[in-house]
Amino acid sequence: xxxxxxxxxxxxxxxxxxxxxxxxxxxxxxxxxxxxxxxxxxxxxxxxxxxxxxxxxxxxxxxxxxxxxxxxxxxxxxxxxxxxxxxxxxxxxxxxxxxxxxxxxxxxxxxxxxxxxxxxxxxxxxxxxxxxxxxxxxxxxxxxxxxxxxxxxxxxxxxxxxxxxxxxxxxxxxxxxxxxxxxxxxxxxxxxxxxxxxxxxxxxxxxxxxxxxxxxxxxxxxxxxxxxxxxxxxxxxxxxxxxxxxxxxxxxxxxx
Amino acid sequence: xxxxxxxxxxxxxxxxxxxxxxxxxxxxxxxxxxxxxxxxxxxxxxxxxxxxxxxxxxxxxxxxxxxxxxxxxxxxxxxxxxxxxxxxxxxxxxxxxxxxxxxxxxxxxxxxxxxxxxxxxxxxxxxxxxxxxxxxxxxxxxxxxxxxxxxxxxxxxxxxxxxxxxxxxxxxxxxxxxxxxxxxxxxxxxxxxxxxxxxxxxxxxxxxxxxxxxxxxxxxxxxxxxxxxxxxxxxxxxxxxxxxxxxxxxxxxxxx
DNA sequence: CCAAAAGTGTTGAAGTTACACCCATGC
DNA sequence: GCATGGGTGTAACTTCAACACTTTTGG
Numbered sequence: 235x236x237x238x239x240x241x242x243x244x245x246x247x248x249x250x251x252x253x254x255x256x257x258x259x260x261x262x263x264x265x266x267x268x269x270x271x272x273x274x275x276x277x278x279x280x281x282x283x284x285x286x287x288x289x290x291x292x293x294x295x296x297x298x299x300x301x302x303x304x305x306x307x308x309x310x311x312x313x314x315x316x317x318x319x320x321x322x323x324x325x326x327x328x329x330x331x332x333x334x335x336x337x338x339x340x341x342x343x344x345x346x347x348x349x350x351x352x353x354x355x356x357x358x359x360x361x362x363x364x365x366x367x368x369x370x371x372x373x374x375x376x377x378x379x380x381x382x383x384x385x386x387x388x389x390x391x392x393x394x395x396x397x398x399x400x401x402x403x404x405x406x407x408x409x410x411x412x413x414x415x416x417x418x419x420x421x422x423x424x425x426x427x428x429x430x431x432x433x434x435x436x437x438x439x440x441x442x443x444x445x446x447x448x449x450x451x452x453x454x455x456x457x458x459x460x461x462x463x464x465x466x467x468x469x470x471x472x473x474x475x476x477x478x479x480x481x482x483x484x485x486x487x488x489x490x
Numbered sequence: 491x492x493x494x495x496x497x498x499x500x501x502x503x504x505x506x507x508x509x510x511x512x513x514x515x516x517x518x519x520x521x522x523x524x525x526x527x528x529x530x531x532x533x534x535x536x537x538x539x540x541x542x543x544x545x546x547x548x549x550x551x552x553x554x555x556x557x558x559x560x561x562x563x564x565x566x567x568x569x570x571x572x573x574x575x576x577x578x579x580x581x582x583x584x585x586x587x588x589x590x591x592x593x594x595x596x597x598x599x600x601x602x603x604x605x606x607x608x609x610x611x612x613x614x615x616x617x618x619x620x621x622x623x624x625x626x627x628x629x630x631x632x633x634x635x636x637x638x639x640x641x642x643x644x645x646x647x648x649x650x651x652x653x654x655x656x657x658x659x660x661x662x663x664x665x666x667x668x669x670x671x672x673x674x675x676x677x678x679x680x681x682x683x684x685x686x687x688x689x690x691x692x693x694x695x696x697x698x699x700x701x702x703x704x705x706x707x708x709x710x711x712x713x714x715x716x717x718x719x720x721x722x723x724x725x726x727x728x729x730x731x732x733x734x735x736x737x738x739x740x741x742x743x744x745x746x
Numbered sequence: 747c748c749a750a751a752a753g754t755g756t757t758g759a760a761g762t763t764a765c766a767c768c769c770a771t772g773c
Numbered sequence: 774g775c776a777t778g779g780g781t782g783t784a785a786c787t788t789c790a791a792c793a794c795t796t797t798t799g800g
Binding site for chain 3: 774775776777778779780781782783784785786787788789790791792793794795796797798799800
Binding site: 421422423439440443459462463464465466467468 | 749750751755
């Protein structure tokens, strides 16, 4: 703990941490069954009761903009670069630091633990497979947790998570972003399950396939699944060009 | 100028201005012809060249949350309370203060003009009629300007405006929010023009009316227009209950 | 042979688009 | 009487929702 603070203090000297603005990231991953969120252990475990987990986040540096800071946090934690990342918004209730536990945690990592901090939340979609979970300057450890099982988080992180999730669902209704949660090659069945998991409802298989295919953003590959105990599915990947275009325009609807 | 700073300094003593976070508001109004935006004059007119205009905005107080701060700014400027207000997001490029002009303005109103400030942007929709334009602690004067004629603004306010506008359009495609720009009683023709103005395209009159009416959020009134040189239109107003419900759920579409 | 997911079409209902004329009013 | 926007219906087309069976593989 003392170590962490020391290292951070050194960093601050060099680069200029801004103690008033932080970034928190809601990192979504899909394990082909359900939606998961990356949460960190803070490690204030003094009194043996398990401390609440938190969203990964950090203060920003004075020489980086908000998107860059979010990118940095994501990269420190997962080793990934250039993944889907979108701002959710700013959260800044004066009383967002609620519990003693939270306060203790802040004292352990911040120079001015009592200062009001406004946090800017981002959500990110990434393929869970080629993603390591690294300890980092702001997290003792990190782990994936099913979205449905997350009932409490430190600070106002549960609010942030809820907002992020509803933003994800809204965006999914107008933009083909779900793909960001899957590996490069995937099957329509996986995509189908992904939509069902995010939207929390059953979707008719035939209608789903028709609708997705009509978007014309997928290229069918020759390669098939192996080692599955059922008829193997053909893999698909993006048609990058069409996908980009559609990602920008979206397929809005009350459209006239 | 000196006056303004003095008054603000007093306020800060009492209440605690947070010099690191500001709020900027994009206030949209509709004059039955086109979309307008409320911009303020900053009044740094020393060198006689007209200074650029800006979005209304202010630092936040330490005891108010972000939504409250936005509400306060809006209320100071227009006298209105409880109007439609939605967060756009945080903007915080380290170099958002671009010109000498901007820097001079900051020196005139802020204690620490060189500090990095992250701003949280909101957009607001309000009926232009019962809205006064008041000078306020952060604006010498305010005026409506057609959106289309705004080609430059101070700081990064033009970026904020663009983002707000596209957020407005996206939201309009899924939620019946356009009504917030109209007075309590309005005609379908006015609403039609409003949609055309925001979406920047012609919309077939009959299809528009059918689609809007099918939402079942309007109540037809007996009262008709007077003093118009054509067949007078019946006024309509909301069915509050249905409107609320639809505002929350939206009428999304890629929906399965 | 059994379990498990892949893959495939049709039909009826609902929604969308495009389009033209008469009406009520002020001047 | 003329200019202006208000108000109305239909037909062709597209999209959507609901629904069941055969195929391929592993075990």
